[in-house]
Amino acid sequence: MNRYQTNGPMEKNNKVLLGMSGGTDSSVAAMLLQDAGYEVTGITFRFYEKDFQTEYLEDARHLCEQLGIRHLTYDAREVFEEQIIHYFIQEYMNGRTPVPCTLCNNQLKWPLLKEIADREGIYHLATGHYVRKQTVNGRWFIRSGADPDKDQSFFLWGLPQDLLERALFPMGELTKVRVREIAAERGQLKAARKRDSLGVCFCPMDYRTFLKSHVPEGQISPGEFLDEEGRKLGQHEGYPFYTIGQRRGLGIWLNKTLFVKETLPEQNRVIVCDNLRALEKQEMLLTDWNLIDPETALNHPDVIVKIRYRKQANRCTVTCTGDGCLHVNLHEPLASVAPGQAAVFYRDDLVLGGGIIATSR
Numbered sequence: 591m592n593r594y595q596t597n598g599p600m601e602k603n604n605k606v607l608l609g610m611s612g613g614t615d616s617s618v619a620a621m622l623l624q625d626a627g628y629e630v631t632g633i634t635f636r637f638y639e640k641d642f643q644t645e646y647l648e649d650a651r652h653l654c655e656q657l658g659i660r661h662l663t664y665d666a667r668e669v670f671e672e673q674i675i676h677y678f679i680q681e682y683m684n685g686r687t688p689v690p691c692t693l694c695n696n697q698l699k700w701p702l703l704k705e706i707a708d709r710e711g712i713y714h715l716a717t718g719h720y721v722r723k724q725t726v727n728g729r730w731f732i733r734s735g736a737d738p739d740k741d742q743s744f745f746l747w748g749l750p751q752d753l754l755e756r757a758l759f760p761m762g763e764l765t766k767v768r769v770r771e772i773a774a775e776r777g778q779l780k781a782a783r784k785r786d787s788l789g790v791c792f793c794p795m796d797y798r799t800f801l802k803s804h805v806p807e808g809q810i811s812p813g814e815f816l817d818e819e820g821r822k823l824g825q826h827e828g829y830p831f832y833t834i835g836q837r838r839g840l841g842i843w844l845n846k847t848l849f850v851k852e853t854l855p856e857q858n859r860v861i862v863c864d865n866l867r868a869l870e871k872q873e874m875l876l877t878d879w880n881l882i883d884p885e886t887a888l889n890h891p892d893v894i895v896k897i898r899y900r901k902q903a904n905r906c907t908v909t910c911t912g913d914g915c916l917h918v919n920l921h922e923p924l925a926s927v928a929p930g931q932a933a934v935f936y937r938d939d940l941v942l943g944g945g946i947i948a949t950s951r
């Protein structure tokens with residue numbers, strides 16, 4: 591899954607390369623890593639800058655100066671645009687639901703951290719993610735963070751062993767409330783008060799507005815809403831604007847609730863239904879998957895799968911298909927499964943792996 595490969599293992603040392611976004615978590619992470627005796631280097635990736643705003647860079651640089659640590663910047667805007675923003679738009683245009691934060695972490699942010707750490711002779715890699723890590727039978731697993739409201743384990747299922755082994759997660763045992771307190775206690779009031787980042791960094795608003803301003807005119811056009819029997823119910827604004835399970839904003843006025851069941855990009859049609867049960871799926875096929883230890887995940891009846899960051903957890907059995915996909919048999923049906931979304935496997939709070947949903951039925 592990862593593009594950035596380097597040669598051979600690196601000797602352990604007490605140096606750590608910390609991804610610093612200028613936000614509260616990575617700022618406090620820098621302080622805690624320093625307290626723990628590490629020689630910290632901060633790095634800020636320039637992924638995306640709305641209206642050329644670079645205050646986050648200045649904030650990260652300023653904090654490093656105050657802490658007396660080295661700070662690097664790395665311009666990743668072009669690769670971010672190609673790999674993440676382009677993918678995000680393309681997925682919607684293909685009638686799928688993208689997972690840009692998962693992709694960014696697993697294919698860009700963490701591999702870049704490793705690449706630069708290798709170059710700089712730095713063994714450890716760190717971020718301000720609210721996760722923990724643990725070894726089981728000699729393999730490294732991500733565990734949920736101690737703060738259930740901030741747990742970010744859902745996004746890191748794709749990290750390979752060589753990277754996990756070197757990873758440090760200073761936020762893992764802390765709550766966000768405590769992290770803000772630590773920043774304030776150390777006199778870092780700006781860091782203490784920063785707002786939590788909301789949703790996708792380059793698209794914090796409704797994705798439809800983003801698509802409207804980024805997709806060339808004429809590529810998204812109005813089409814038909816059909817019911818399950820193929821009867822025309824009205825006109826939609828273009829299939830990429832609708833996601834499976836959506837019920838708001840359809841603009842169809844019938845005296846019953848309607849849900850998007852399916853989008854058909856080639857025909858620019860959106861199929862709706864009036865029964866939530868019609869959205870339920872019992873099986874999923876995953877591609878681009880990663881399992882930390884296949885033995886612990888495959889063919890066990892006690893695996894939990896999540897396809898949403900919050901408020902959903904279904905029991906399942908995972909098997910490997912002959913053609914290299916993962917088959918997920920859901921023990922209870924699950925509604926609103928969209929191709930393109932990530933499915934993440936857990937046992938208790940241990941992340942066993944995950945993959946991208948190709949199909950479901």
Ligand SMILES: Nc1ncnc2c1ncn2[C@@H]1O[C@H](COP(=O)(O)OP(=O)(O)OP(=O)(O)O)[C@@H](O)[C@H]1O
Pocket residue numbers: 608609610611612613614615616617633634635636637716717718719786787
């Ligand atoms: N532009 C960036 N450059 C370097 N590292 C980054 C950048 N953006 C995020 N990170 C790293 O990834 C972690 C998770 O980022 P994310 O944006 O998901 O979380 P966050 O809760 O907003 O974190 P923070 O409070 O540190 O901004 C950050 O704590 C940081 O270590």
